[in-house]
Amino acid sequence: MLSFTLRRLLSTLVVLWAVVTLTFFAIRLLPGDPATVLVSQAGGSAQDIAAVRQQLGLNDPLAVQYVRFLGGLIQGNLGVSLVSRRPVADAIVEQLPHTLALATSATFLALLAGIPVGIVAATHRGSWIDQLCIALSVLGFSMPILMSGLLLMLLFSLLLGWLPATGQGSWRHLVMPALCLSLASSATIARLVRTQMLEVLPQGYITVARAKGVVERVILWRHALRNALIPVITVIGLQFGSLLGGTVVTESLFSRRGLGRLVVDAIFWNDYPLIQGVVILGAAIYIAVNFLVDVSYGLLDPRIRRG
Amino acid sequence: MNRFLIVFTLLSMLLVSCGGQPSESSLVYGLTLTPSGIDPHVDASSELGIPLTSVYDPLVWLTPEGEFVAGLAEEWEISDDGLTVTFHLRDDVTFHDGTPFNAAAVEFSLDRIADPATRSLKARGMLGPYDRTEIVDDYTVRVHFTEPYAPFLTSLSTVYLAMVSPDAVSQWGAEYQFHQVGTGPFMFDEYVPRDHLTLVRNPDYDWAPDFFDRQGPPELERVTFRFYPDVATRALALQSGEADVMGEVSPQDAVRLDQSPDYALTPVSIPGQPLQFFVNTQRPPLDDVRVRRALIYAVDRQAIVRTVFKEYSLPAYGPLTRPTFGYDPRVEGMYEYDPQRAAALLEEAGWIDADGDGIRQQDGVPLRLETILMGWGYIPEVGQMLQDQLRRVGMDMDSREMTFSNAVSDVADGRYHLAPFVFSSSDPDIIRTTFQSDNIDGGFNWSKFADPQLDAWLDEGRRAIDPEARRAIYGEIQHHLMEQAVILPIRDYVNLNVAGAHVRNLRYDRQGWFPWLYEVSLAEE
Numbered sequence: 001m002l003s004f005t006l007r008r009l010l011s012t013l014v015v016l017w018a019v020v021t022l023t024f025f026a027i028r029l030l031p032g033d034p035a036t037v038l039v040s041q042a043g044g045s046a047q048d049i050a051a052v053r054q055q056l057g058l059n060d061p062l063a064v065q066y067v068r069f070l071g072g073l074i075q076g077n078l079g080v081s082l083v084s085r086r087p088v089a090d091a092i093v094e095q096l097p098h099t100l101a102l103a104t105s106a107t108f109l110a111l112l113a114g115i116p117v118g119i120v121a122a123t124h125r126g127s128w129i130d131q132l133c134i135a136l137s138v139l140g141f142s143m144p145i146l147m148s149g150l151l152l153m154l155l156f157s158l159l160l161g162w163l164p165a166t167g168q169g170s171w172r173h174l175v176m177p178a179l180c181l182s183l184a185s186s187a188t189i190a191r192l193v194r195t196q197m198l199e200v201l202p203q204g205y206i207t208v209a210r211a212k213g214v215v216e217r218v219i220l221w222r223h224a225l226r227n228a229l230i231p232v233i234t235v236i237g238l239q240f241g242s243l244l245g246g247t248v249v250t251e252s253l254f255s256r257r258g259l260g261r262l263v264v265d266a267i268f269w270n271d272y273p274l275i276q277g278v279v280i281l282g283a284a285i286y287i288a289v290n291f292l293v294d295v296s297y298g299l300l301d302p303r304i305r306r307g
Numbered sequence: 308m309n310r311f312l313i314v315f316t317l318l319s320m321l322l323v324s325c326g327g328q329p330s331e332s333s334l335v336y337g338l339t340l341t342p343s344g345i346d347p348h349v350d351a352s353s354e355l356g357i358p359l360t361s362v363y364d365p366l367v368w369l370t371p372e373g374e375f376v377a378g379l380a381e382e383w384e385i386s387d388d389g390l391t392v393t394f395h396l397r398d399d400v401t402f403h404d405g406t407p408f409n410a411a412a413v414e415f416s417l418d419r420i421a422d423p424a425t426r427s428l429k430a431r432g433m434l435g436p437y438d439r440t441e442i443v444d445d446y447t448v449r450v451h452f453t454e455p456y457a458p459f460l461t462s463l464s465t466v467y468l469a470m471v472s473p474d475a476v477s478q479w480g481a482e483y484q485f486h487q488v489g490t491g492p493f494m495f496d497e498y499v500p501r502d503h504l505t506l507v508r509n510p511d512y513d514w515a516p517d518f519f520d521r522q523g524p525p526e527l528e529r530v531t532f533r534f535y536p537d538v539a540t541r542a543l544a545l546q547s548g549e550a551d552v553m554g555e556v557s558p559q560d561a562v563r564l565d566q567s568p569d570y571a572l573t574p575v576s577i578p579g580q581p582l583q584f585f586v587n588t589q590r591p592p593l594d595d596v597r598v599r600r601a602l603i604y605a606v607d608r609q610a611i612v613r614t615v616f617k618e619y620s621l622p623a624y625g626p627l628t629r630p631t632f633g634y635d636p637r638v639e640g641m642y643e644y645d646p647q648r649a650a651a652l653l654e655e656a657g658w659i660d661a662d663g664d665g666i667r668q669q670d671g672v673p674l675r676l677e678t679i680l681m682g683w684g685y686i687p688e689v690g691q692m693l694q695d696q697l698r699r700v701g702m703d704m705d706s707r708e709m710t711f712s713n714a715v716s717d718v719a720d721g722r723y724h725l726a727p728f729v730f731s732s733s734d735p736d737i738i739r740t741t742f743q744s745d746n747i748d749g750g751f752n753w754s755k756f757a758d759p760q761l762d763a764w765l766d767e768g769r770r771a772i773d774p775e776a777r778r779a780i781y782g783e784i785q786h787h788l789m790e791q792a793v794i795l796p797i798r799d800y801v802n803l804n805v806a807g808a809h810v811r812n813l814r815y816d817r818q819g820w821f822p823w824l825y826e827v828s829l830a831e832e
Binding site: 037045048084091254 | 341343344349351352426428429432481499500501502533534535536537539540543544546547549710711712713715716717719728730732737739740741743745746747748749750751
C-alpha cells in the first residue's frame with residue numbers, strides 16, 4: 001500500500017511538472033504582448049511600450065524565464081502578477097474559497113437532484129415518468145449557463161424577489177449560481193444512475209433480497225444503488241473539472257468573485273504568471289479530486305480495497 | 308462522499324458569508340471591468356477613477372464648462388516661457404489620516420509619479436516633461452518642466468495626478484492601493500479585488516469649490532462600488548434594487564430603462580478619440596488616398612450609430628470626439644455619406660468591376676479589405692454593417708473577430724487593412740499616441756501614417772501654452788488627418804449611466820467617466 005501511494009505521488013509530481021512546462025511555453029507562444037496590452041489602457045509611445053516590456057523581464061530569453069520560474073516554483077513561489085504587481089499566490093488564495101464553495105455546492109446539488117431522478121426513472125422504466133426524467137435531463141444538459149442563469153434571475157429575483165440576482169455575502173447569493181452550474185452535471189448523473197440501476201436491478205441478488213422480504217426502499221438504496229454508484233463516482237470526479245470550468249461563465253454572470261473571473265482577466269491581460277498559477281492550481285485540484293475518487297471506490301466496493 | 312461534500316459545502320459557505328450590510332444613506336454603484344490595480348499614480352484604468360475621484364481633491368478643478376478653478380491650489384501663475392507653474396496652496400486642508408496638506412505633500416505626490424520605481428502606466432505620461440517641484444515656502448510650490456507642457460492643468464484636474472498623503476504612502480508602500488488617503492469628500496474604507504470597494508463620508512470636509520451646489524461634508528454616508536462584468540446582468544442588478552447606479556448599460560437596456568419613470572439615464576460623452584478604424588496607409592490598395600476617401604464616403608455612419616448604439620451616441624467625423632479640447636467641427640462636413648462619390652473615386656483609382664460579380668478588381672486582384680474586429684464595444688455589430696455598406700460600392704470586406712492580444716500581434720505583422728480602437732483622454736495630446744511617426748513600429752500608430760508636418764504640429768500642440776493658439780493647431784491636425792483619410796471614424800464614445808430615480812444630482816466631470824458623488828443625495832422612499 002505504501003509503495004502504491006509513493007508511486008502515485010511521484011507520478012502526480014511528473015504530471016504537475018508536465019502541466020507547468022506545457023502551460024509555460026504554450027501561453028508565451030500564443031500571440032500577444034502584455035506590455036502593449038498594459039499601455040493600451042492609457043495610450044503611450046512605442047518607447048513607453050518597450051520600457052514596460054523591459055521592466056517586466058519579457059526581453060530575457062525564454063529559457064532564462066523558464067528556469068527563473070521553475071526555481072521560484074520549487075520554493076513554493078508562484079511569482080508576481082505582471083498586471084497587479086501582487087503575488088500570484090495572494091490573488092489565488094483570495095479567490096479560491098469562493099470558487100470552491102460554488103463548485104462543491106453545485107456538485108452537492110447535482111447529486112441531490114441527479115440520484116433520485118435517476119432512480120425514479122429506472123424504477124418507472126418506459127412510463128411517462130421515465131420519459132419526463134429523460135426530457136428534463138436533455139434540457140438540463142443542453143441549456144447554456146448564460147440562458148438558465150438569466151431565466152433564474154428573472155424568476156427568483158425580479159418576479160418573486162426571493163433571491164438576490166448578483167453578488168455574494170450569504171447562502172442566498174449562492175443558490176442560483178450553484179443551481180445553474182449544477183444543471184448539466186445533474187443531468188449527466190441522472191442518466192448514468194438510471195442506466196446503472198437498470199443493469200443492477202434484474203440481477204440475482206436483488207431477486208434474493210426481494211424473496212427474503214427486504215423492504216423495497218432498502219433494496220433500492222442499499223443493495224442496488226451502492227453497486228450502481230461506482231461509475232457515478234468516477235463521473236463526479238470528472239464533472240468537478242468541468243464545473244471548475246463552468247465557474248468562468250457563472251461567476252461573470254452573477255458578478256461573483258472567484259478563480260473563473262481571475263483567469264478570464266489574466267488571459268485578457270496576457271498575465272503569464274497568473275495564468276500559470278491558476279492552471280497549476282486547477283491541475284492540482286483535479287488530481288486531488290480524482291485521487292479521492294480512487295480512494296472512495298474502496299469504501300463502496302470491498303473487493304477493490306482488498307485487491 | 309455525500310457526507311464529506313455536505314460538510315465541505317457548509318464550511319465553504321461559512322467562509323464567504325460575511326459582509327454586506329446596508330445603512331441609511333448609502334449608495335451602491337455598479338462598475339464594469341475589474342481594474343488591474345487601483346493606485347491612481349500607478350494604474351491606468353478609467354474604472355479606478357470612478358470611485359477615487361471622490362477620495363482626492365485636485366490642485367485645480369476643471370468645471371463642466373471647461374474653466375479651471377481653485378482646488379487645493381488657490382491661485383497659480385504660469386511663467387512666460389511656459390517652463391514653470393507656481394501654485395499658492397490652501398493652508399486649511401488636512402488628509403484623512405490627519406497629515407496636513409502642504410507644499411511638501413505636492414512635491415511628494417508629483418515626485419512619486421515621476422519616480423521610475425513607481426512604474427506608472429498613465430500618470431507619468433500625463434505629467435509630461437516634468438523636471439522637479441521646488442518648495443518656495445510651506446504653502447507655495449513651483450513646478451519646473453524641461454519644456455513647455457500645455458496639458459498640465461488638465462492633467463492636474465484628474466485623479467491620476469492625485470495629491471496623496473506622504474505618511475500613508477510611506478507607511479503602506481506597495482500596499483498603498485488598499486489604504487489610500489486623500490483630502491476629498493469621501494474616505495477610502497476598503498477594497499476587496501473583484502468584489503467591492505467602499506468609501507465613507509469625510510465629516511471634516513470643508514473645502515469644496517464654489518461650483519458645487521453644496522458645501523461641507525457630503526450627504527451620502529457610504530458608497531459601495533460593486534463589479535458587474537457581464538453586460539447582461541447590469542440592468543438586472545438595477546431592477547432588482549441591488550445597485551442604485553450602473554455605468555455602461557447596453558444601448559438596448561438604456562432605451563428600455565429610459566422610458567420608465569423609475570430610472571434616470573445620464574449619457575456622458577467621453578473626450579479623447581472616437582471608436583475608429585485605423586486605415587493601414589502602407590498596404591495596397593489603401594496606400595492610395597482616393598481609395599481611403601472612397602472608403603469613408605461609402606460608410607453611412609448615421610445608420611450604423613442609430614442601429615447599434617441607439618439615439619444616445621453621435622457619429623464621429625474626425626480623430627477627436629466633440630467634448631475634447633480643440634475639437635474642430637469643420638471635419639463634420641468633410642465626408643457626407645455619398646456612395647456615388649465613393650464609386651467615382653474608386654473608378655478614378657482604377658478599380659472596376661469587370662466580371663460583374665459585384666466586387667471591383669484591378670489587374671485581376673479583387674478589392675478586398677482585411678478587417679480586424681474585437682469582441683467588445685459592439686465592434687462586431689459595427690463590422691457587419693460596414694461589410695454590407697462597403698459591398699454596395701463594390702468593396703469586399705473580409706473580417707476576423709479576435710481578442711485584443713491577437714489583434715496587437717496581427718497589427719505588428721501588418722496583416723490588416725482596417726483595425727479598430729478607442730483611446731479616451733482628457734487632452735487632445737492623446738493623438739500623438741496614434742499618429743506620431745515614431746509610433747509606427749511597436750506603437751499605436753496603426754494607420755502607419757508618417758508625415759513630418761504632422762509630427763511638427765503634434766509637438767507644437769503639446770507646447771502651446773496659449774489656449775487659442777493651441778486650438779488652432781489641433782484644428783489643422785484634425786483637418787489634415789481627415790483630408791488624408793487615415794481613419795474611418797464611427798462613433799463618439801458615450802458612457803450610458805442609469806440611476807434609480809431616487810438618486811438625485813448625479814453628474815459627471817469633464818472626463819465623462821467620473822461622477823461627482825459629493826453632490827449626490829437620495830430622495831426619501
